[in-house]
Amino acid sequence: MAIRGIIEAPDPYLRTISKPVEGVSDSTRALVADMFETMYAAPGIGLAAIQVGVPERILVIDLQRPDTEAAAEGEEPPVLREPRVFINPEILWESDDVSSYNEGCLSVPELYGDVDRPARVRVKWLDLDGASQEAELDGLMATCFQHEMDHLDGVLFYDHLSKLKRDMIVKKLVKAQKRAA
Numbered sequence: 001m002a003i004r005g006i007i008e009a010p011d012p013y014l015r016t017i018s019k020p021v022e023g024v025s026d027s028t029r030a031l032v033a034d035m036f037e038t039m040y041a042a043p044g045i046g047l048a049a050i051q052v053g054v055p056e057r058i059l060v061i062d063l064q065r066p067d068t069e070a071a072a073e074g075e076e077p078p079v080l081r082e083p084r085v086f087i088n089p090e091i092l093w094e095s096d097d098v099s100s101y102n103e104g105c106l107s108v109p110e111l112y113g114d115v116d117r118p119a120r121v122r123v124k125w126l127d128l129d130g131a132s133q134e135a136e137l138d139g140l141m142a143t144c145f146q147h148e149m150d151h152l153d154g155v156l157f158y159d160h161l162s163k164l165k166r167d168m169i170v171k172k173l174v175k176a177q178k179r180a181a
């Protein structure tokens with residue numbers, strides 16, 4: 001396993017449309033392992049393959065919620081790891097009710113914006129054995145899944161914001177990049 005570099009906006013590579021995975025192979029599984037390591041190290045709760053420079057339709061998500069049940073009294077709860085992999089994910093249905101979340105992105109460091117998305121989605125995908133899976137997602141999982149799905153079509157969370165807010169974020173990103181150069 002290895003930590004891979006995360007591409008940061010406004011790098012035009014993030015606008016690439018990712019291609020479906022043709023057959024889940026050992027190299028797919030190796031990439032997924034690297035994606036998890038990269039996501040946990042960042043740290044983040046979701047990552048699309050395109051963010052580490054691989055234009056394939058693969059997402060990893062782990063909300064890493066605190067495990068309050070496992071916590072001893074008076075102690076900080078340990079983080080519950082629930083790694084989820086979605087290969088060739090598709091949204092089959094989305095709810096009319098909308099949920100708003102202050103989203104961030106590993107490719108858009110330290111900048112956030114409130115994005116409205118369907119509160120629940122029914123999705124299908126391939127797992128690491130290449131088997132087809134289906135589930136209904138809600139809450140932060142639904143938000144995160146839709147955010148990561150967007151990456152596969154070259155869409156970033158700030159594309160959903162008003163032009164004013166979007167321009168402000170892009171300006172800050174360009175400034176930060178100049179400082180780093």
Ligand SMILES: [Zn+2]
Pocket residue numbers: 104105106107147148151
């Ligand atoms: Zn993102």
